[in-house]
Amino acid sequence: MAKSAPKAEPAKRAAAPASETRSSGNAAAEISTARAPATKDELIRYYRTMLLIRRFEERAGQLYGMGLIGGFCHLYIGQEAVVVGMQAALKPGDSVITAYRDHGHMLACDMDAGGVMAELTGRKGGYSKGKGGSMHMFSVEKGFYGGHGIVGAQVPLGTGIAFAHKYKDDGGVCLIYFGEGAANQGQVYESFNMAELWRLPAVYVVENNQYGMGTSAKRASASTEFFKRGSAYGIPGERVDGMDVLAVKAAALEAVEFARSGNGPYILEALTYRYRGHSMSDPAKYRTKEEVEEIRKKRDPIDRLREELIEKRVLDDAKLKDLDREVRDIVVRAAEFSQQSPEPDPAELYTDVLA
Numbered sequence: 001m002a003k004s005a006p007k008a009e010p011a012k013r014a015a016a017p018a019s020e021t022r023s024s025g026n027a028a029a030e031i032s033t034a035r036a037p038a039t040k041d042e043l044i045r046y047y048r049t050m051l052l053i054r055r056f057e058e059r060a061g062q063l064y065g066m067g068l069i070g071g072f073c074h075l076y077i078g079q080e081a082v083v084v085g086m087q088a089a090l091k092p093g094d095s096v097i098t099a100y101r102d103h104g105h106m107l108a109c110d111m112d113a114g115g116v117m118a119e120l121t122g123r124k125g126g127y128s129k130g131k132g133g134s135m136h137m138f139s140v141e142k143g144f145y146g147g148h149g150i151v152g153a154q155v156p157l158g159t160g161i162a163f164a165h166k167y168k169d170d171g172g173v174c175l176i177y178f179g180e181g182a183a184n185q186g187q188v189y190e191s192f193n194m195a196e197l198w199r200l201p202a203v204y205v206v207e208n209n210q211y212g213m214g215t216s217a218k219r220a221s222a223s224t225e226f227f228k229r230g231s232a233y234g235i236p237g238e239r240v241d242g243m244d245v246l247a248v249k250a251a252a253l254e255a256v257e258f259a260r261s262g263n264g265p266y267i268l269e270a271l272t273y274r275y276r277g278h279s280m281s282d283p284a285k286y287r288t289k290e291e292v293e294e295i296r297k298k299r300d301p302i303d304r305l306r307e308e309l310i311e312k313r314v315l316d317d318a319k320l321k322d323l324d325r326e327v328r329d330i331v332v333r334a335a336e337f338s339q340q341s342p343e344p345d346p347a348e349l350y351t352d353v354l355a
């Protein structure tokens with residue numbers, strides 16, 4: 001288990017045995033791979049949500065290719081275990097905020113797939129009435145605060161949400177997701193300072209997918225140990241295998257409990273990988289096909305959990321196929337809704353505008 005900052009230790013979690021940790025190949029830092037226990041129902045739920053995100057994103061990619069989605073569209077394929085593992089540690093009333101690679105976060109927050117897809121196609125039935133698009137959707141009811149296109153902007157906003165939880169004393173925690181590219185933004189450190197100073201219930205989740213647009217983390221960051229980025233402020237951090245939903249859940253339970261108990265913020269770095277380009281217009285020439293294939297073959301979070309479900313006799317082939325069909329149906333219906341829902345009325349140009 002890799003931890004930084006000698007501050008008050010969070011609720012004790014046994015160090016993973018040697019067989020459960022492996023070197024990240026990154027200067028002495030190790031990845032935490034200790035796994036959370038999960039019931040059969042939970043395992044099925046995590047698998048189903050990851051599959052829903054994957055199929056939804058594949059369909060969104062197709063609709064984009066057909067010219068039905070305008071503007072930007074950043075797919076989350078490959079990173080599903082991060083958001084599903086993190087969400088498993090939340091309670092009703094907690095909050096989530098993220099950047100533009102956000103459809104997976106919305107689905108994990110239980111937002112409606114049809115409403116998300118209709119927003120992508122710019123239709124009235126979308127979460128922002130078709131006026132926000134891929135990067136700008138919110139659901140206060142589900143505790144999801146967007147969807148932000150300015151790199152790093154969600155970090156101070158999420159810190160403010162954590163402040164609100166503390167101010168209202170409602171017991172809530174805010175999960176603030178950002179990429180390793182965003183981790184070099186100045187506003188991230190202003191946020192860290194305030195979060196620690198005021199001991200805010202904030203969990204910062206660095207989704208380290210190795211690339212910020214076309215630049216690898218190694219080329220862009222003086223230090224690639226992102227979980228240590230809070231050490232100057234006394235914020236503890238940990239790096240976790242972001243391709244294993246139960247490893248993420250284990251780390252998330254600890255981090256969320258730490259923040260919820262009034263100890264202040266926590267940083268989790270999830271090592272993950274995006275299979276697609278940065279956005280739909282990126283041919284991803286800065287990495288080899290072999291690199292992507294290797295990770296897909298050996299570390300895919302959905303394949304890994306599927307194998308585990310079979311091995312543990314949680315689901316057999318026939319039940320897995322049923323689940324597959326159920327998820328595909330949800331996505332087909334979402335895509336149909338996103339094309340049948342009308343475009344917003346032009347009069348909507350003048351609503352929801354703050355002047």
Ligand SMILES: Cc1ncc(C[n+]2csc(CCOP(=O)(O)OP(=O)(O)O)c2C)c(N)n1
Pocket residue numbers: 101149150151152178179180181182183209211212213278
């Ligand atoms: C302030 C600002 N600077 C630059 C950009 C352009 N931009 C969009 S995404 C991105 C890379 C961010 O990478 P990372 O934070 O690692 O997230 P990822 O895309 O890998 O999920 C950049 C530079 C932007 N949107 N906002």
